[in-house]
Amino acid sequence: xxxxxxxxxxxxxxxxxxxxxxxxxxxxxxxxxxxxxxxxxxxxxxxxxxxxxxxxxxxxxxxxxxxxxxxxxxxxxxxxxxxxxxxxxxxxxxxxxxxxxxxxxxxxxxxxxxxxxxxxxxxxxxxxxxxxxxxxxxxxxxxxxxxxxxxxxxxxxxxxxxxxxxxxxxxxxxxxxxxxxxxxxxxxxxxxxxxxxxxxxxxxxxxxxxxxxxxxxxxxxxxxxxxxxxxxxxxxxxxxxxxxxxxxxxxxxxxxxxxxxxxxxxxxxxxxxxxxxxxxxxxxxxxxxxxxxxxxxxxxxxxxxxxxxxxxxxxxxxxxxxxxxxxxxxxxxxxxxxxxxxxxxxxxxxxxxxxxxxxxxxxxxxxxxxxxxxxxxxxxxxxxxxxxxxxxxxxxxxxxxxxxxxxxxxxxxxxxxxxxxxxxxxxxxxxxxxxxxxxxxxxxxxxxxxxxxxxxxxxxxxxxxxxxxxxxxxxxxxxxxxxxxxxxxxxxxxxxxxxxxxxxxxxxxxxxxxxxxxxxxxxxxxxxxxxxxxxxxxxxxxxxxxxxxxxxxxxxx
Amino acid sequence: xxxxxxxxxxxxxxxxxxxxxxxxxxxxxxxxxxxxxxxxxxxxxxxxxxxxxxxxxxxxxxxxxxxxxxxxxxxxxxxxxxxxxxxxxxxxxxxxxxxxxxxxxxxxxxxxxxxxxxxxxxxxxxxxxxxxxxxxxxxxxxxxxxxxxxxxxxxxxxxxxxxxxxxxxxxxxxxxxxxxxxxxxxxxxxxxxxxxxxxxxxxxxxxxxxxxxxxxxxxxxxxxxxxxxxxxxxxxxxxxxxxxxxxxxxxxxxxxxxxxxxxxxxxxxxxxxxxxxxxxxxxxxxxxxx
Numbered sequence: 018x019x020x021x022x023x024x025x026x027x028x029x030x031x032x033x034x035x036x037x038x039x040x041x042x043x044x045x046x047x048x049x050x051x052x053x054x055x056x057x058x059x060x061x062x063x064x065x066x067x068x069x070x071x072x073x074x075x076x077x078x079x080x081x082x083x084x085x086x087x088x089x090x091x092x093x094x095x096x097x098x099x100x101x102x103x104x105x106x107x108x109x110x111x112x113x114x115x116x117x118x119x120x121x122x123x124x125x126x127x128x129x130x131x132x133x134x135x136x137x138x139x140x141x142x143x144x145x146x147x148x149x150x151x152x153x154x155x156x157x158x159x160x161x162x163x164x165x166x167x168x169x170x171x172x173x174x175x176x177x178x179x180x181x182x183x184x185x186x187x188x189x190x191x192x193x194x195x196x197x198x199x200x201x202x203x204x205x206x207x208x209x210x211x212x213x214x215x216x217x218x219x220x221x222x223x224x225x226x227x228x229x230x231x232x233x234x235x236x237x238x239x240x241x242x243x244x245x246x247x248x249x250x251x252x253x254x255x256x257x258x259x260x261x262x263x264x265x266x267x268x269x270x271x272x273x274x275x276x277x278x279x280x281x282x283x284x285x286x287x288x289x290x291x292x293x294x295x296x297x298x299x300x301x302x303x304x305x306x307x308x309x310x311x312x313x314x315x316x317x318x319x320x321x322x323x324x325x326x327x328x329x330x331x332x333x334x335x336x337x338x339x340x341x342x343x344x345x346x347x348x349x350x351x352x353x354x355x356x357x358x359x360x361x362x363x364x365x366x367x368x369x370x371x372x373x374x375x376x377x378x379x380x381x382x383x384x385x386x387x388x389x390x391x392x393x394x395x396x397x398x399x400x401x402x403x404x405x406x407x408x409x410x411x412x413x414x415x416x417x418x419x420x421x422x423x424x425x426x427x428x429x430x431x432x433x434x435x436x437x438x439x440x441x442x443x444x445x446x447x448x449x450x451x452x453x454x455x456x457x458x459x460x461x462x463x464x465x466x467x468x469x470x471x472x473x474x475x476x477x478x479x480x481x482x483x484x485x486x487x488x489x490x491x492x493x494x495x496x497x498x499x500x501x502x503x504x505x506x507x508x509x510x511x512x513x514x515x516x517x518x519x520x521x522x523x524x525x526x527x528x529x530x531x532x533x534x535x536x537x538x539x540x541x542x543x544x545x546x547x548x549x550x551x552x553x554x555x556x557x558x559x560x561x562x563x564x565x566x567x568x569x570x571x572x573x574x
Numbered sequence: 575x576x577x578x579x580x581x582x583x584x585x586x587x588x589x590x591x592x593x594x595x596x597x598x599x600x601x602x603x604x605x606x607x608x609x610x611x612x613x614x615x616x617x618x619x620x621x622x623x624x625x626x627x628x629x630x631x632x633x634x635x636x637x638x639x640x641x642x643x644x645x646x647x648x649x650x651x652x653x654x655x656x657x658x659x660x661x662x663x664x665x666x667x668x669x670x671x672x673x674x675x676x677x678x679x680x681x682x683x684x685x686x687x688x689x690x691x692x693x694x695x696x697x698x699x700x701x702x703x704x705x706x707x708x709x710x711x712x713x714x715x716x717x718x719x720x721x722x723x724x725x726x727x728x729x730x731x732x733x734x735x736x737x738x739x740x741x742x743x744x745x746x747x748x749x750x751x752x753x754x755x756x757x758x759x760x761x762x763x764x765x766x767x768x769x770x771x772x773x774x775x776x777x778x779x780x781x782x783x784x785x786x787x788x789x790x791x792x793x794x795x796x797x798x799x800x801x802x803x804x805x806x807x808x809x810x811x812x813x814x815x816x817x818x819x820x821x822x823x824x825x826x827x828x829x830x831x832x833x834x835x836x837x838x839x840x841x842x843x844x845x846x847x848x849x850x851x852x853x854x855x856x857x858x859x860x861x862x863x864x
Contacts, residue, residue: 201596363605371599373615403615405608465604 020362021119022131022166022354025108025146027086027190027216028321030054031348032115032130033355034123038366040173040355042348045118046559050348052115056107057081058098066114078245082107084218087190089149090141105145106504109152116155121555130155131361133354135191136162136377137211139438140428143467152501158466159361163188164195165206165374166353167319171344173356177202177370180314183302185332185340186350187295188320190216194298196306196313204372208306208401210298211377215291217255217322223288224251224279228266232275243270254279259324281327292331299335305401316340319349373403380461380469383425383434385415392434394427397461407462414450422447422457426471426485440469441485447475517550520562523569542568576617586625591618736778743775748788763798767805776806789823799823 021034021043029051032043045052045067053071058064058080065073073081082095085104094101112130119127134146143160150157161169164184171182179200186193193211197204225247229236236244250268257264258281267276285292303310316336322328323346332340359367381396397408412422423444429437450456460472469485524543531539542565549561577584580594595618602610746766749756756762766772775781785806794802802823 200592203596203599361605369600371604373604405604405612406615407612465608 018129019119019123019125019127020129020131020358021115021127022133022161022351022356022358023112023115024133024163024166024348024351024354025086025111025149026054026350027084027188028054029347030111030115031351032119033348033351033358034119035355035359035362035364035367036123038364040352040359041123042351043115043119043122045114046121052111052118053083054086054108054111055081055083056085056097056102056110062098064110066110078241084190089138090143090145105149106152106500108146108149109504112150112153112155116153117555121559124556128154128156129358129362130157131159131161131354131358132157133163133166133350134160135186135188135211135213136164136193136195136209137191137213139378140440140467140469141438151497152504154501159357160467161354161357162193162195162206162209162374162377163191163350164193164209164319165197165372166351166357167317167344167349168195168197168206169204169353169356169372170349171315171317171341172197172199172204173352174344181207181308181312182315182317183299183313183336184317184319185299185323186211186320187318187322187328188216189322190214190218192216192295192298194302196302196308202370204370205403206373206375207308208302209375209377210301210305212294212298215294217325219291220255220284220288220322220325221248221251223291224254224266224284227279227283227287228268228275228277231277234270234275239270243268246270255284255325258284259326281330285327285331288327295328295331296335310336317344317349318342319344319346321347374465375401375403376406376463376467377401378428378438379430380426380428380440380463382459382461383427384412387415394429394432394434394437397459398463400430402463404467405462405464407460409458409460411455411458413453414456415452417452418449419452419456420447420449421445422473422475424459424471424473426461426469441471441483443471443473443481443483445473445475445481447479448477450476517546517558517562520566520569521547524565527569539568576620579613579617580621584624588622588625591621591625595621736774739771740775740778740781743772744781744784744788747772747785751788751792757792758795758798760795760797760801763801767801773805776802782806792823794823 019034019036021032023032024030031050031052034041034043042050044050047068049068052067055070055074056064056066057070057073057077070081071083074083080098082097082102085095085107088104089108091104094103095107112132116127116130130150132146132150134143138146146160147157164186167184167186168182171184172178177199181196181198184193184195184197186195191211191213192215193209195209196207198207199205225236228234228247228251236247239247247268247270250266254264254266258279263278263280265276265278267274269275313336316332316338318329318332318340329340356367357372360370360372376398377400379396379400380398381394383392384395385391386393395410395412397410398406402408421444423442425434425442426440427434427437428440431437445457447456455476457473457475460474462470462472464470471483471485473481475481521543524539524546528536528539528543542561546558546561546565549557552558580591580598582590582594585591595614598614598618599611602614604611750762750766751757767776776785789802
């Protein structure tokens with residue numbers, strides 16, 4: 018049984034497995050390493066996931082959806098045709114597809130996975146990701162922070178050399194910075210900072226704004242189709258600037274042609290705001306890690322937006338040095354997650370490697386402040402504390418004769434509890450206590466799997482323990498099964514079937530044209546492929562498919 | 575005791591601590607013994623804290639000697655924000671697109687490259703014209719980006735860091751004050767003076783003579799002058815010249831003030847004048863023909 022690492026991205030997802038002492042990037046049924054994180058519903062009500070769904074985003078925008086990762090852990094629902102789906106359910110479709118592809122590719126069942134999440138995902142988002150995995154039939158005990166995964170990929174590539182590195186993970190929708198220290202193959206994340214509402218998408222928005230401004234167009238008053246065209250062309254324009262110094266964006270709207278020329282310096286000017294936002298978490302991470310810039314040995318750029326020359330140049334300017342370019346920014350996170358899967362499975366060659374992650378947010382409880390008569394936060398676990406951790410604090414009674422304690426646990430950085438994320442509460446009875454006397458001690462334990470446990474010991478030595486479960490984690494077993502059954506009832510479009518039919522028809526056409534002795538070989542392969550289809554064994558199908566395809570490609574006229 | 579958990583004698587050698595931690599961590603893998611690993615990690619953190627505090631990276635800041643001659647604007651109940659919000663003037667950005675062409679940058683770089691060797695410290699506030707042609711990435715225009723390299727540099731002592739920062743801040747201040755565009759821009763001064771490091775440098779008495787030389791004979795609007803007064807810690811006077819409707823900032827208080835001198839002389843003359851009139855009247859009465 019294999020453990021795979023999955024990079025469940027905003028726009029693309031991919032999976033990596035650590036097998037036989039090396040990392041293997043899993044290819045999907047189409048032979049690509051990336052599976053677009055897009056879901057669409059076809060006319061028969063069947064669900065399409067991946068490349069085909071991504072293509073339908075433009076042709077059938079009403080029944081296709083992408084970028085739902087941005088809304089993980091929220092109550093937002095996406096309408097696809099007749100039904101509504103939560104981001105968790107949509108993610109589970111993508112995960113299910115990856116699971117099937119991995120099983121077909123590796124030829125063995127896959128039940129356990131490590132999924133990477135942005136470091137700035139809070140507990141709600143993390144548990145939503147775990148729920149999505151559960152719905153797709155994967156057992157996910159552990160999540161890994163994306164920058165930590167990227168660091169792992171880089172460090173593995175450099176054979177676990179000692180050093181301190183800064184990882185800039187700038188993806189389609191999030192920016193995460195982390196500072197990592199390795200010593201004797203013990204990898205420690207020193208600090209994490211980020212902005213989960215900043216990504217390559219913001220550059221697209223800036224270009225769209227600029228385009229509309231230059232052409233005197235009112236973006237809001239345009240039809241949805243024209244907006245989609247402008248948006249798509251803006252993205253293409255941005256991508257074109259990666260390789261060339263100048264790019265022209267053209268869009269046909271209502272029969273008229275509008276255009277605007279853009280070069281990298283102009284792009285910098287119109288997106289100055291984005292660059293300002295990028296430098297904020299970098300400074301914060303440096304500050305939190307108590308590391309000086311001189312101590313950073315290398316800067317590692319990962320994520321799609323780091324392909325942009327302006328982003329590279331900005332980081333170079335900001336840090337006054339070149340960033341490393343030896344690892345692939347697109348696959349680094351998945352590779353790291355895959356390696357971590359190997360560590361978790363206690364593979365022999367990774368036995369001595371230890372990765373300690375940190376919690377990116379502070380955890381604390383609400384206390385009553387007598388000076389101002391209001392509730393304020395008392396943090397027990399500060400942000401960037403490495404996991405697993407456990408902290409204890411003692412609390413006093415507020416009133417004479419207090420016999421009840423109400424403990425509310427929050428995650429966040431604000432001094433006001435209302436501004437933080439509420440995780441759970443606990444109400445307990447205790448013996449009557451005088452004002453300002455010790456009433457209880459509270460211990461928060463945050464374990465390596467991100468599970469939070471509260472221990473309260475009252476002054477009569479009674480112990481109360483509660484595991485805090487967030488909203489999406491509070492699904493009962495029945496609800497979960499119900500949900501899984503509901504999703505199982507949905508037909509997932511057998512994309513391979515269409516492909517298989519296409520391949521068979523190609524082989525038959527070749528057979529008609531081929532010479533007699535060639536015909537024998539074609540017949541042999543074709544029949545083998547047809548036979549494998551009947552067995553329903555994905556691994557066999559894949560093997561027969563690839564050999565037949567290879568042959569057709571070689572002999573094709 | 576955390577040294578026992580790590581299995582070493584108390585030390586400030588960070589490498590030694592790290593090595594001990596790595597060995598202990600591998601023995602207590604977090605996958606198998608999370609409880610034990612937590613103890614090891616806590617011990618490691620404590621040890622690192624000990625090591626970094628013993629090497630004495632920073633010294634506690636000395637109190638600045640109080641000088642009571644000056645009025646602190648803060649005593650009047652005016653906050654820095656109030657001053658900023660009074661008349662914030664944001665200069666219109668110059669919209670010359672040609673400035674940002676690749677070619678233009680390339681040409682100007684040749685002309686100005688010699689300037690760059692001026693002073694190393696200046697690199698914190700990079701001269702926007704200095705570009706190297708060799709590297710294409712350098713051709714991009716990030717005007718407002720300060721390289722954080724030096725800001726986060728580690729210094730052996732607080733004093734050394736303070737000295738370094740002072741030199742940069744004062745240089746930047748001189749540039750701003752001498753450039754006619756920035757000198758009267760409230761927006762520029764507001765952003766400059768709201769920097770924590772800048773305030774720290776300005777409120778240091780040792781720097782006041784330099785600051786005075788920078789601000790000497792410079793004219794400011796009342797709001798900018800007040801912002802200075804606030805940033806320098808209320809230890810300077812804002813002087814009004816009614817003749818030109820302009821404000822000066824006086825930091826050391828050594829200068830003779832034109833306006834005061836003038837008014838006092840006027841008032842003295844008046845007194846003498848009145849005295850003369852009274853005297854003449856008296857004389858006239860006394861000497862009047864009887």
